[in-house]
Amino acid sequence: MTDHQSEIDSVTGRATTGHEWDSIKELNTPLPRWWVTCFYLTIVWAIAYWVVYPAWPLISSNTTGLFGYSSRADVAVELANLEKIRGDKMAALGTASLADIEKDPALLALARAKGKTVFGDNCAPCHGSGAAGAKGFPNLNDDDWLWGGTLDQIMQTIQFGARSGHVKTHEGQMLAFGKDGVLKPDEIVTVANYVRSLSGLPTRNGYDAAKGEKIFADNCVACHGDGGKGNQELGAPNLTDKIWLYGSDEAVLIETITNGRAGVMPAWEGRLDPATIKAMAVYVHSLGGGK
């Protein structure tokens, strides 16, 4: 082996590696010294890194390094700085009344910016990123409100949710008149057509309006009120307007009356701080539908 390595190529005058393939020998061209030096330095660097910074996973934790560096702690410091910068303005948001926030251009801009961000993080999965809603999830841009559209009412709904299980939450639900055997299928069809007639929608041929009105008066007015104008105390929607949470088709109405409805909105109190909830109430109110 050793004599092979010291073999000198006659043409170039350089040493060969000693390996031979089909009588061809390769010139020995070692890596440049600077390259090798850098390579060893990176190894030294890596070892130093293991010692100084958190590196090795242990059974339940990890090595912390000499300085106890943590990127989480860095983030915490950055967040604390951010809070400090925003301190005064956010404090003003916390103390001002909802109506005053909307009157003050600077506070309104802050509340809307803050509200938009928080809405995107927390509310958009159900209500959509533009708050336009979906079937079963109300559109917050329009002027139709299940639980009331004033600033205070919106804030209350955000705080405690609807049917969320919170002690102060909005209660009341659409009963399953069909499933529970309160109404027979033909009665359900009749009252569904009556409900459609309330907002001027066409009704099925041969539908008995008087019977529909009777069924409605016996079963529905308790929540939806005389004439079906709804009741925001109970979250009972206004059945005479042009906005339908689940749809206005006869089939959808039959399904609603048969199985009932009870959409849930979670309570945000405790999850979001009061100033943030206020900002969000102002944001939702300022979308356009607020009363």
Add this chain to the structure above:
Amino acid sequence: MNKTVNPKDLTPVDDNGPLYAARKKVYPQSVSGTFRRIKWGLMVFCLGVYYFLPFVRWNRGLGAPSQAVLIDLPNSRFYFFFIELWPQEVYYFTGLLIVAAVALFLMNSVGGRIWCGYLCPQTVWTDLFYAVERFVEGDRRERMRKDKQAGSLTLKRVSEIAAKHTIWLMIAWWTGGAWVLYFSDAPTLVKDLLTFQAPMVAYIWIGILTATTYILAGYMREQVCTYMCPWPRIQAALTDEWALNVTYRYDRGEKRTSVKKAAELRALGEQVGDCVDCYQCVAVCPTGIDIRNGPQLECIQCGLCIDACDNVMTKIGRPKRLIGYDNDINIQRRQEGKAPIYRFVRARTVVYSAIIAAVGGIMIYTLATRSLLDVNVLHDRNPVAVKLSDGAIRNAYTVRLLNKSGYDRVIAIDVDGPANPTVHVIGVDSVTPDRPMIVIPRDSTSELRLLVTAPAENNPEKSIPVHFHVTDIGLGVVASTTDNFVEP
């Protein structure tokens, strides 16, 4: 017939030598004369403007900056006397740059490198640094002698060197100091700088510009023009045979000989040149070249060789301007015994002037007629439209109002487009419900959320153009913009 060249007869290029030619230090001699006076005058003017302009005040009313020229980066405003520009009007600078470039071309086609020789900061500061050097160390010969005796450092020599660099650094520091004054209220910043209360960025910028001034004007000097600047190359491509350049008039200079010999030859009626080979033109040249070799890239055309030569010609009783602003056409015409002609109105000078006039005119026109009240509207994208409980359609817009004037405005917003629209601005309870009125503070923008609601049955189109008119109640100025009113 071409002779066949044997490659072996050619002198081989010495390709073992370095590609870098070492700099030969230049020791320009002092000179007096017309062009030197023009250069002093322009130096005082240019540096005066640069150093003192930040201190010029301009009254813009209470609360607005009172500095005539100010680049207010934190508030993104540029102030220039009576003009105030917003970031979106930065295209005025584009126009200014076009005018500057074409003005450079025009200068070049009229009088060669006027910019390089008299106005370029590199020339002005280098000239100033040479003046300091001359003041402290003496003129050309003394400086050359002192540099040769660099080995023997006497106390006097050391103090000279120290004095020179101290003055240089002070000028350089002042240069950087003046620069930062354009970005903040000058008197306040000067006070803060002196009491070390100024922001770190001010000191950093002063440091950077002190270093560049000291290095560029103190050490690199003519090398900046010869090696770093693109303009000598560009101007060589832009010039023509009519452009006046600093020229050695070889028609009356050749052949060169001594004063005495020339007199003798003239007495014999022989042809002899005015140039007496005194090398004064070379001695005063700040780039260290010989103008008698013809136009060359290194020549910045500062005109100092004209002064030097004129002084010599006066002394030996020959006509002045053996070196002067001239061109080859006229030299040839004189050689043929014809009168010189100067043609300043040429296709290129006319075109350059026309471009300057056109761009300048457009800029002045747009600046004079620009609106100080503006409105931009952005339609909500999600949702595009909202159906209300009574079936009406509502579209929401983000309206941005710009008040560029120095006073608060009360404006009213009118909307027309869809039939029977109602308009509401979030947070604004206006006394005129369908015509919201808003105050826009001076020199600021206001962003509003505006809702337009219209009954669906009156608006059969899927999308209707909607116009927003913003009227200044006091002055009657109107700004308008258009967007669309969309059905869901």
